[in-house]
Amino acid sequence: MTTPVFAVVGHPNKGKSSVVSTLAHDDSVAIAARAGTTVVCREYPMKIDGELIYTLVDTPGFQRARKVWDWLQVQQVTAAEHRAAVERFVAQHRETGEFPDECELLTPVLEGAGILYVVDGSLPYGPEYEAEMEILRWTGQPSLALINRIGSEDHVEQWKAALRQYFQVVRVFDAVNAPFAARLDLLRAFGQLEQDWAPALDRAVEILESERARQQSRAARAIGEMLADVLSESTTRHLSTGDDPKAYHDALEQKFMQKLRDRERRGRVAVEEVYDQHIVERSEVDVELLDSDLFSTDDWYFWGLNRRQLVTAGATSGAVVGGALDVALGGATFLLGTAIGAAVGGATAAFGGARLTQIKVLTLPLGGLLLQCGPIRHENFPYVVLGRALHHHRVLSGRTHADRTTLTLAEEAATGLGQIDTDTRKSLDAIFRRLREGAAAHEVCDELAAAVGAILAAE
Amino acid sequence: MADPMGRVPSFAQLLDLAEQLRLDETRPVAELRKRDREIGRRSVGDQRGRVLFWLSEVHEDGESAAAIANRSRHLIVAVLVLLGFGLGFAASRVVYYYDGARPVNTIEVLAVFVAAQLGLLGLTGIAMLPASVRRRLPLVGALQDGLGVLSPGRWQSALARLLPQAYRDAFSSALGRGRSHQKLFGDVQRWLVLLGSQSFGVAFHLGALSSCLYLVLFTDLAFGWSTTLALESGELHRITQLLSIPWAAWFSEAVPSVALIDATRYFRLGGGTLPGASALDSVDPASLGGWWPFCVAAMVTYGLLPRALIWAFARYRFATAVRMAFDRMPGLVDLVDRLDNPLVETNAPDAERVGVLTGTGDHRPPGELATRRCAIVNWAGLELADDSLSSAVERDFGLGAVCVHAAGGAQSLADDRALLERLTELHDQSNLAVVIMVRSWEPPILEFIDFVGELRAKLGDGAAIIVVPVALGEDGVPVAALESDHEQWRQRVDAVGDPWLSIRSLAAAVS
Numbered sequence: 001m002t003t004p005v006f007a008v009v010g011h012p013n014k015g016k017s018s019v020v021s022t023l024a025h026d027d028s029v030a031i032a033a034r035a036g037t038t039v040v041c042r043e044y045p046m047k048i049d050g051e052l053i054y055t056l057v058d059t060p061g062f063q064r065a066r067k068v069w070d071w072l073q074v075q076q077v078t079a080a081e082h083r084a085a086v087e088r089f090v091a092q093h094r095e096t097g098e099f100p101d102e103c104e105l106l107t108p109v110l111e112g113a114g115i116l117y118v119v120d121g122s123l124p125y126g127p128e129y130e131a132e133m134e135i136l137r138w139t140g141q142p143s144l145a146l147i148n149r150i151g152s153e154d155h156v157e158q159w160k161a162a163l164r165q166y167f168q169v170v171r172v173f174d175a176v177n178a179p180f181a182a183r184l185d186l187l188r189a190f191g192q193l194e195q196d197w198a199p200a201l202d203r204a205v206e207i208l209e210s211e212r213a214r215q216q217s218r219a220a221r222a223i224g225e226m227l228a229d230v231l232s233e234s235t236t237r238h239l240s241t242g243d244d245p246k247a248y249h250d251a252l253e254q255k256f257m258q259k260l261r262d263r264e265r266r267g268r269v270a271v272e273e274v275y276d277q278h279i280v281e282r283s284e285v286d287v288e289l290l291d292s293d294l295f296s297t298d299d300w301y302f303w304g305l306n307r308r309q310l311v312t313a314g315a316t317s318g319a320v321v322g323g324a325l326d327v328a329l330g331g332a333t334f335l336l337g338t339a340i341g342a343a344v345g346g347a348t349a350a351f352g353g354a355r356l357t358q359i360k361v362l363t364l365p366l367g368g369l370l371l372q373c374g375p376i377r378h379e380n381f382p383y384v385v386l387g388r389a390l391h392h393h394r395v396l397s398g399r400t401h402a403d404r405t406t407l408t409l410a411e412e413a414a415t416g417l418g419q420i421d422t423d424t425r426k427s428l429d430a431i432f433r434r435l436r437e438g439a440a441a442h443e444v445c446d447e448l449a450a451a452v453g454a455i456l457a458a459e
Numbered sequence: 460m461a462d463p464m465g466r467v468p469s470f471a472q473l474l475d476l477a478e479q480l481r482l483d484e485t486r487p488v489a490e491l492r493k494r495d496r497e498i499g500r501r502s503v504g505d506q507r508g509r510v511l512f513w514l515s516e517v518h519e520d521g522e523s524a525a526a527i528a529n530r531s532r533h534l535i536v537a538v539l540v541l542l543g544f545g546l547g548f549a550a551s552r553v554v555y556y557y558d559g560a561r562p563v564n565t566i567e568v569l570a571v572f573v574a575a576q577l578g579l580l581g582l583t584g585i586a587m588l589p590a591s592v593r594r595r596l597p598l599v600g601a602l603q604d605g606l607g608v609l610s611p612g613r614w615q616s617a618l619a620r621l622l623p624q625a626y627r628d629a630f631s632s633a634l635g636r637g638r639s640h641q642k643l644f645g646d647v648q649r650w651l652v653l654l655g656s657q658s659f660g661v662a663f664h665l666g667a668l669s670s671c672l673y674l675v676l677f678t679d680l681a682f683g684w685s686t687t688l689a690l691e692s693g694e695l696h697r698i699t700q701l702l703s704i705p706w707a708a709w710f711s712e713a714v715p716s717v718a719l720i721d722a723t724r725y726f727r728l729g730g731g732t733l734p735g736a737s738a739l740d741s742v743d744p745a746s747l748g749g750w751w752p753f754c755v756a757a758m759v760t761y762g763l764l765p766r767a768l769i770w771a772f773a774r775y776r777f778a779t780a781v782r783m784a785f786d787r788m789p790g791l792v793d794l795v796d797r798l799d800n801p802l803v804e805t806n807a808p809d810a811e812r813v814g815v816l817t818g819t820g821d822h823r824p825p826g827e828l829a830t831r832r833c834a835i836v837n838w839a840g841l842e843l844a845d846d847s848l849s850s851a852v853e854r855d856f857g858l859g860a861v862c863v864h865a866a867g868g869a870q871s872l873a874d875d876r877a878l879l880e881r882l883t884e885l886h887d888q889s890n891l892a893v894v895i896m897v898r899s900w901e902p903p904i905l906e907f908i909d910f911v912g913e914l915r916a917k918l919g920d921g922a923a924i925i926v927v928p929v930a931l932g933e934d935g936v937p938v939a940a941l942e943s944d945h946e947q948w949r950q951r952v953d954a955v956g957d958p959w960l961s962i963r964s965l966a967a968a969v970s
Contacts, residue, residue, distance in 0.1 A: 047804040048803055049500065064906045214796065221792055
């Protein structure tokens, strides 16, 4: 059994390269507004551990379809000889340079590739496409038409009516915005073109689904590591005994905050690498929301827990401390410790902690002072960082490799923390509490990754 | 410390892993995935074993800096052991010093080799308390920090300065890496120091015992006991009984009798060195040396054995810390992921060749036309009435259309050729311009360029050919193209390099 090959063909500038880029997860594919960007076929083999499963071929667009069609019609052949006529055309013109694009795009088709004919459903149908479709029909290869919508107008029904006369399967596929499930669905459809191709495509889909799950797990780990680092980060400065610590407060605080911002950015880049998104461009304006100051508390209730959730989280922490007191006193407090702890914790979380960073001055045993800024103990801070990371992940994981626009994180589309189930919330509360109590980042990293993984899986 | 099955990583392998993962951070992920999966498919065993196999595979030939650092560590420990042995030997010589004038004071032996050692063991215990206790009890942290300064294990950094340059550099580099991963390597460093200290301690006790046995074997030692404190023989007997419990049942010779204790007490003043010695059998002067089995047993039991046990414990905890640091190394999870999961490749293996436009590419604004008349070509089926095209051209370009013809699209090539002949005739008759109106949203393809080229060949140089990209307005009227579409057509037209071929845009929507 030969491995399936699919040639993505069509008129210039109808999104062939976008379809290939999205399906091959390859952002190195040149996608340009100018026609004729693709001049030679480029293969995108899908391999699993080196074993070839299928190959996508990006081809140049038709440039002289009417002339080719004219040449074929002159041949006066029967339907049984159509394919041979196309083969003769390619053979005769390959070296002449008269039809370089047509020879290039027809070669993989004549070698057995399935045809994926791409049109733009946002533009009106035109009769000049018929020559292209006739040529492809003459090759006799299994074929599928993809209606890709590049613009906002809708001419899909008009296209469907025309394409159904030439192609076995007609599907609508938004190459730039296709969700992951739609991409897999399309691959399954490729498998339906030829009976022999189905097992390979089914296997490819299965592997891609597993790979996606692994990517999610890797992203969860990257977010977990970033979160653990940010929450346990601190900055210190040694001073002589005679120095005035207050003179160094601002500089130390700025340095500390910059460290946190840098770590958060590194976390984002790590998640982008997980999804093989290498050329993401950020505009300071466009990503204003996400790049808004990490320490701007105005956004806190948007990104992190709201006031009610915050009171609950604070109350839980307080109750744990109070409960420990109850246990220590053998229950003589009649659980009063738990109740008081919960009330104090809740109130502190909601109304206290206006100042995020606190600077400690420690006296060193061998003389001198040590200024320490961080870690941040505020109850909502972990959820703010988490909310921002989750939003970035949502935007990024839904982005196709054909999408070359600036990474836009619109405020109206952001959902912050989103829905987190009770068990995960409790687990997060416990981890954040341990970090506040001084646990090292690596001690909680696995648990954090698991909790973030649960959130990503549920989204 | 690496086991033959390769499941337990050594300190050198830990350093190697840290170094290799650090190097990998700068390499492309695709390259790492390919390399690691290839190794992963050949590796077997548990996760740690597979990582160690990977490490051996990716490691370049030659001795790594980590291996040199580890050898440096062994050298330093060897120096510490020698120092400890020497110090123990010397201390024992001092304590067991006997010049015939005054016997060896057993109280001094107990103070140095039992009481002091038990005290040091207590401090070692505090130094070994886990981080969780340190976090809860701040005093423990301060004590541990203080003890750390005194620990002989700390001398390792100083001793490293005595090593040859290459060893010194490798060791410093390894320590530096440890510091940069302080949170991860903290335990490893702590147990490394403690293990060094215990090696020193064990060597100290071996040195002391060696010295003691040497003196017993090759000199004639006389033992006694003396103290300024108000300690009676009975009390000392109880203390020695207590201390002898571990060996009393099977080594009774090493338990001092009351008679021996009574007989061997001495004072500096009055009545000679050992006034009670007359109570002993005068034919058995060796009785005065009867203390030595007790001293040796006490040194072994309260000095050497606990120190050896703690050394074994420190060695075990050091190995555990190395293993845990190995398992928690940043980047290890990703590495295991790359080793264990299938390598899925979907990208093109080669770089893309992108087409470039050829021609002069110079953009010239359209000049003043020599004619006020034109023929319009509706290229590729622009779905607009001929009248609306004519009126748009007249209004925006001041050209009166003498005719409107269709070409391209659904027309056959024969139709196009016939049109070219017709346009040539019209031009020859009245020197009119040719305006080709195209669907702006469709890209300019070579078929169109061929048509323009053939038209130029027919009309000859100097005849004006104007390309007008047109968009469809509401109610079926021609409107100006979007700027991006117009730009695409402009680039293509400019690339033709025809000085009499120009591109124009409709001024505005025609109502």
